[in-house]
Amino acid sequence: MILCDVGNTSVDLYQDGKRAKKPAESFDPASIGENVYFISVNASFNERVKAYSNWIDLRTAVMWDGYYPTMGIDRVMVCEAVEEGVIVDAGSAITVDVMCGGAYQGGFISLGLYAAREAYARLSPALDVSWNFEVDLAKMAKNTPDAVTVGFLAPLVAQIQSLGKPIYLSGGDASILSRFFPDAVVDEELIFKGMKKLIEKGRVC
Amino acid sequence: MILCDVGNTSVDLYQDGKRAKKPAESFDPASIGENVYFISVNASFNERVKAYSNWIDLRTAVMWDGYYPTMGIDRVMVCEAVEEGVIVDAGSAITVDVMCGGAYQGGFISLGLYAAREAYARLSPALDVSWNFEVDLAKMAKNTPDAVTVGFLAPLVAQIQSLGKPIYLSGGDASILSRFFPDAVVDEELIFKGMKKLIEKGRVC
Numbered sequence: 001m002i003l004c005d006v007g008n009t010s011v012d013l014y015q016d017g018k019r020a021k022k023p024a025e026s027f028d029p030a031s032i033g034e035n036v037y038f039i040s041v042n043a044s045f046n047e048r049v050k051a052y053s054n055w056i057d058l059r060t061a062v063m064w065d066g067y068y069p070t071m072g073i074d075r076v077m078v079c080e081a082v083e084e085g086v087i088v089d090a091g092s093a094i095t096v097d098v099m100c101g102g103a104y105q106g107g108f109i110s111l112g113l114y115a116a117r118e119a120y121a122r123l124s125p126a127l128d129v130s131w132n133f134e135v136d137l138a139k140m141a142k143n144t145p146d147a148v149t150v151g152f153l154a155p156l157v158a159q160i161q162s163l164g165k166p167i168y169l170s171g172g173d174a175s176i177l178s179r180f181f182p183d184a185v186v187d188e189e190l191i192f193k194g195m196k197k198l199i200e201k202g203r204v205c
Numbered sequence: 206m207i208l209c210d211v212g213n214t215s216v217d218l219y220q221d222g223k224r225a226k227k228p229a230e231s232f233d234p235a236s237i238g239e240n241v242y243f244i245s246v247n248a249s250f251n252e253r254v255k256a257y258s259n260w261i262d263l264r265t266a267v268m269w270d271g272y273y274p275t276m277g278i279d280r281v282m283v284c285e286a287v288e289e290g291v292i293v294d295a296g297s298a299i300t301v302d303v304m305c306g307g308a309y310q311g312g313f314i315s316l317g318l319y320a321a322r323e324a325y326a327r328l329s330p331a332l333d334v335s336w337n338f339e340v341d342l343a344k345m346a347k348n349t350p351d352a353v354t355v356g357f358l359a360p361l362v363a364q365i366q367s368l369g370k371p372i373y374l375s376g377g378d379a380s381i382l383s384r385f386f387p388d389a390v391v392d393e394e395l396i397f398k399g400m401k402k403l404i405e406k407g408r409v410c
Contacts (some may be wrong), residue, residue: 140311
C-alpha cells in the first residue's frame with residue numbers, strides 16, 4: 001500500500017515503512033501505477049491528480065462531523081492516529097489537538113518555530129537573535145535570547161501540559177520540542193498511521 | 206516637568222497629565238525650551254538631541270544592576286513604576302516583566318497582537334482571519350478564527366496569570382487584553398509614572 005501526503009512544496013510518499021520526499025511542483029502522479037491513498041493541501045496537485053483513478057483521496061473517507069470543515073486534512077489525519085491524547089504537529093504552524101475516546105475535542109494553532117523567530121526578527125533588529133533551546137522555561141529571563149525563547153515556548157509548553165493527556169509530537173520540529181516534553185511520544189509517522197487507520201475502517205471507496 | 210518617550214515612529218510628550226504625540230522623524234528638540242526628561246529607543250533622535258542640554262536622558266539614572274544591558278529602556282521604565290506585580294506592556298511586542306519588592310525578577314517577550322496576526326497570515330491564506338476576541342480561552346477551538354485566537358492568547362494569558370501577582374497592563378493593546386484579565390490595572394501612563402519615580406529618586410543629573 002502506498003500512502004502520500006501532498007503539501008505545498010513537497011510530496012511525501014510512504015511504503016513499507018520507507019519514506020521518499022519529492023518536490024511537489026515537478027511531481028507527476030502518472031509516475032506511480034499502483035493504488036496511492038493520498039491527502040493533499042495543494043490545489044494545483046489536486047487538479048493534476050483528478051485524471052488518475054489509482055490516486056484515492058482520503059478526504060472523502062473522513063467522518064467530518066467530529067471535525068470542522070476548514071480544518072487542514074493533515075491535522076485531521078494526525079488526530080485519526082490517536083485515540084486519547086494531545087497531538088502536537090510542529091511544522092510551519094504548530095497545531096495542538098485533543099482526542100478523547102477517539103472523538104475530536106477541538107484544538108488551537110500556534111505559529112511554527114521558524115515563523116515565530118521570523119516575526120520577532122521583523123519587529124526589531126534587537127529581537128533578531130538565536131533562540132536558546134537549552135533555556136529553563138520555568139525561569140523568568142534576564143537576556144534577550146532567553147526572553148524571546150521563554151516568551152514563545154513557556155506559555156505554549158505549559159498550555160499543552162495543562163491539558164493533562166498523553167502527548168504525541170509529530171512534524172519537522174518534533175525533536176526540538178521533545179526536550180520540553182520528557183514524557184511525550186515522538187512519532188514522525190503519525191500522519192501515515194492516521195491514514196492507514198482510516199483505510200482500515202473501510203470507508204474508502 | 207515635561208516627560209518624553211521617543212519611539213522609532215513617534216515622540217510621546219507628557220506634561221501635567223496631558224499627552225501629545227508627534228512624528229519622530231520631523232520632531233525638532235529645539236522646539237521645546239524647558240527641561241525635558243526623556244527616554245529613547247530611536248538612534249537617529251539620540252544623535253540629534255545631543256546638542257540640547259535641556260534634554261535629559263533618563264537612561265543614565267537607571268540602576269542597571271537589577272536589569273540587563275540590552276533590555277529596552279521603555280521596558281525598564283514601566284518596571285520602575287511598579288513595586289510588586291507583573292507588568293504587561295502590549296505594543297508591537299508584548300513584554301511581560303515581574304517586579305518583587307521593587308527588584309526586577311526577569312521577564313519574557315511575546316509577539317504583539319498585530320505582529321502575531323501578520324505572522325499567521327503569512328503562513329497561509331487559511332490563517333489570514335480576523336481574530337475572535339470574544340472567544341472563551343478555556344475551550345478548545347472548533348473553527349479557524351477561534352483556533353488562531355486561542356492558540357496565541359490562551360497560553361499567554363495563562364502564563365501571565367500563573368505568575369500569581371497583581372497585573373498591570375499598559376501599551377496600545379492594553380484595553381484589548383484587559384478583557385482576559387478582569388482584575389488587572391490598566392494604566393496607559395505607566396511609562397511616565399516610572400520616569401517620574403526615577404526622577405524623584407534624585408539620581409538624575
